[in-house]
Amino acid sequence: METKTDIIDNNQVMISPVGNIDFSNSQQLKDELLELFEQDYKKVVIDFSEVESIDSSGLGKLLLFHKRLKEKDGTLIIRNVKSDYIKNMFEMIHLNKVIEIED
Amino acid sequence: MKNNEAGVQKDKKEFHFELESRKKAVCEFQAVIYKLLPNSISSDIFAMALHEIIMNAAEHGNQLNPEKEIDIDLKITGEYIAAVVKDQGTGFNWRQKISQNFDIGRDSERGRGIMMTDRGCDSFYYNQKGNKAYLLKKINL
Numbered sequence: 534m535e536t537k538t539d540i541i542d543n544n545q546v547m548i549s550p551v552g553n554i555d556f557s558n559s560q561q562l563k564d565e566l567l568e569l570f571e572q573d574y575k576k577v578v579i580d581f582s583e584v585e586s587i588d589s590s591g592l593g594k595l596l597l598f599h600k601r602l603k604e605k606d607g608t609l610i611i612r613n614v615k616s617d618y619i620k621n622m623f624e625m626i627h628l629n630k631v632i633e634i635e636d
Numbered sequence: 637m638k639n640n641e642a643g644v645q646k647d648k649k650e651f652h653f654e655l656e657s658r659k660k661a662v663c664e665f666q667a668v669i670y671k672l673l674p675n676s677i678s679s680d681i682f683a684m685a686l687h688e689i690i691m692n693a694a695e696h697g698n699q700l701n702p703e704k705e706i707d708i709d710l711k712i713t714g715e716y717i718a719a720v721v722k723d724q725g726t727g728f729n730w731r732q733k734i735s736q737n738f739d740i741g742r743d744s745e746r747g748r749g750i751m752m753t754d755r756g757c758d759s760f761y762y763n764q765k766g767n768k769a770y771l772l773k774k775i776n777l
Contacts, residue, residue, distance in 0.1 A: 556691050557663040586666070589688055589749035597745040618680045625681065626752060631741035 534558040536565055546572075547612075549580040554591035563594040570598065575607045582613040587622070599632050610635055653708040655690065657698035657723075662690050662706075672710065673717060674775060682717045682773040685756040686710075688749035689721045689769045697723030697767055716758075718772040727766030734760075 535551045546569055554562055569577055579595070587595075599609040611628075612635045614620055623634065651672065655661055666687050673679035690706060698704035707722040733750045740748065754760050759772040 553663065553666075555663045555666075555687075556695075557659040588684070588691065589752055590691065590746075592740075592748060593745040596741065600741075617677075618684070621677055621680050622684055622752075625756060626738075626740045626748075628740060 534561060536562070538565075538569075541578075544574060545576040545578070546574045547578040547580055549583060551583040553585050554587040554594075556588060556590045559588075559590040559594050562591065563598070566594065566598040570601060570605075573605075575605075576610070577602060577607065578610045578612050580613050581611055581619065582615050584614075584619065585616050586618050592626075592628075595632065608633065612636075647714040649712045651708075651710045651712075653710070655694075655706040655708060656702050657694040657700050657704050657706060658702050659694070659700070662687070662694050665690065669710070672712065674712070676775055678773055678775045679717065681756040682719075682771070685753040685760070685771055685773070686719050686721070688753045689719075689771060692749055693721050693723035693725070693767075693769070696728060697725030699725065714775070716772055716774045718770070720768065720770055722768040725767050727762075730762040730766045730769075 534554060537549045539547045539549070541547060548565065548569065550562060566577070595609070595611075602609050610633045614623065614634065623629065628634065649672070653665070655665055666683065669683050669686060673683060690708065693706045694700060698706065704724040709720040711718045730750070733747070734754050736751065738751045738755060753771065757771050757773050759770070762769050
């Protein structure tokens with residue numbers, strides 16, 4: 534999985550993973566998110582426009598990160614979900630009740 | 637990975653796979669399944685559920701030991717998709733896992749796969765020991 538990071542300002546950052554977020558690479562995403570966490574960004578946007586699929590191992594990392602960010606009064610936003618597979622999954626598990634999902 | 641197609645009827649296909657307990661093999665297998673399933677939302681959800689169960693079989697059942705295999709039987713008919721996933725592990729208390737309330741936001745980083753599978757399938761259970769899973773989903777094309 535390839536990821537691109539765009540720093541928007543001192544408080545905001547956007548991370549754009551490409552491909553599948555799964556069992557084989559979710560640890561990498563976790564490390565990248567924790568690095569942003571340590572840099573004290575208050576708003577982290579994950580751009581899903583080029584993510585094709587995600588599994589529970591990837592979701593676990595996002596939810597953990599969301600929780601830690603919230604503890605520091607930060608926000609995690611998932612933006613631009615394009616894949617129908619992911620849309621269906623997020624809907625099935627009501628992810629929007631926990632993490633903010635924007636179009 | 638070996639694949640023996642044993643489909644007999646026109647609208648019924650049966651496949652058998654033996655998968656290595658490696659993270660990469662498990663993730664690549666998703667693409668194989670995708671190509672076999674009919675194009676529908678039910679198929680997407682089934683593919684997601686099957687991946688979760690194979691992931692559990694590889695990690696918790698076979699402890700990611702590449703010498704241990706995961707046996708997967710897949711049956712696709714015009715009405716439903718079903719799979720049986722068997723690992724070489726010692727099993728687990730699956731009834732307790734399934735009976736937990738579905739709460740996606742729970743604190744743990746892990747442990748959502750089983751509950752997601754239960755939610756996504758029409759029928760989902762294990763053998764008594766907990767090393768052989770049975771999944772079924774009706775297809776709405």
